[in-house]
Amino acid sequence: MPTSRALGLLMLLSGWARAHMILTSPEPFGRDTLNNSPLAADGSDFPCKLRSGAFELPAEQAMIAVGETYPLILEGSATHGGGSCQISLTTDRIPSKESKWMVIKSFEGGCPANVEGNLAGGATAVHPFGLEFAIPRGIDPGNYTLAWTWFNRIGNREMYMNCAPITIIGGSTQGLPEELSSFPPMFIANINGCITAEGVDIRFPQPGNTVERKGEPGRLAPPNVPVCSGVPRFGDTETDISSSSPI
Numbered sequence: 112m113p114t115s116r117a118l119g120l121l122m123l124l125s126g127w128a129r130a131h132m133i134l135t136s137p138e139p140f141g142r143d144t145l146n147n148s149p150l151a152a153d154g155s156d157f158p159c160k161l162r163s164g165a166f167e168l169p170a171e172q173a174m175i176a177v178g179e180t181y182p183l184i185l186e187g188s189a190t191h192g193g194g195s196c197q198i199s200l201t202t203d204r205i206p207s208k209e210s211k212w213m214v215i216k217s218f219e220g221g222c223p224a225n226v227e228g229n230l231a232g233g234a235t236a237v238h239p240f241g242l243e244f245a246i247p248r249g250i251d252p253g254n255y256t257l258a259w260t261w262f263n264r265i266g267n268r269e270m271y272m273n274c275a276p277i278t279i280i281g282g283s284t285q286g287l288p289e290e291l292s293s294f295p296p297m298f299i300a301n302i303n304g305c306i307t308a309e310g311v312d313i314r315f316p317q318p319g320n321t322v323e324r325k326g327e328p329g330r331l332a333p334p335n336v337p338v339c340s341g342v343p344r345f346g347d348t349e350t351d352i353s354s355s356s357p358i
């Protein structure tokens with residue numbers, strides 16, 4: 112018979128295990144079936160937490176103009192000491208393992224929050240994290256899937272990924288092919304055999320042109336150290352991910 116204290120600890124631990132973060136703006140795909148847990152450790156539900164109903168459209172799909180500042184809102188309070196996040200786009204409306212993702216913004220540290228551990232309020236809390244992004248010039252108007260990916264600083268080595276359908280309007284008239292080639296591939300780890308270190312805000316091997324650092328400088332991984340250990344089975348296997356950005 113467990114004591115009430117042990118029971119309390121058990122409830123705390125199970126709450127910790129279940130309560131993470133969920134993307135609410137832009138409105139994600141398949142909200143009715145989207146839970147707040149990370150991607151499966153074996154990569155089987157990559158991308159976008161594949162499941163039945165994963166790409167069900169929201170009632171209102173976000174419409175975002177090129178250059179407009181748009182809020183990235185996450186629900187929940189299990190911030191796991193923050194970490195590093197990326198915002199990526201693919202032209203695939205139903206992304207698959209073969210989809211090409213283009214990073215449009217990297218947060219190295221302080222994402223979702225600059226915190227020691229978790230915040231209060233439970234799984235449905237909405238804290239003002241102040242995360243924002245803009246669609247860069249060089250992205251043509253049209254329908255895209257946006258992904259928010261997150262590597263938590265504290266806790267199990269995980270990768271979070273929620274996806275949202277968005278419509279981009281008012282795009283640049285610049286030649287697309289040249290522009291597109293300047294958006295790096297999304298960083299993938301912890302689900303593909305390459306594991307990130309705990310306790311630091313990772314630096315992405317290819318963060319792209321728009322990088323925001325919102326964490327404690329002392330928590331940022333040092334430059335030129337391996338960003339993950341192990342050989343990635345899939346994801347960006349061409350870049351030398353044994354070395355993170357030197358800047």
Ligand SMILES: *[C@@H]1O[C@H](CO)[C@@H](O)[C@H](O)[C@H]1NC(C)=O
Nearest residue numbers: 168172253254255276277278
């Ligand atoms: C973009 O997506 C919306 C919602 O699914 C759809 O109504 C619209 O026809 C799409 N536009 C294009 C250009 O595919």
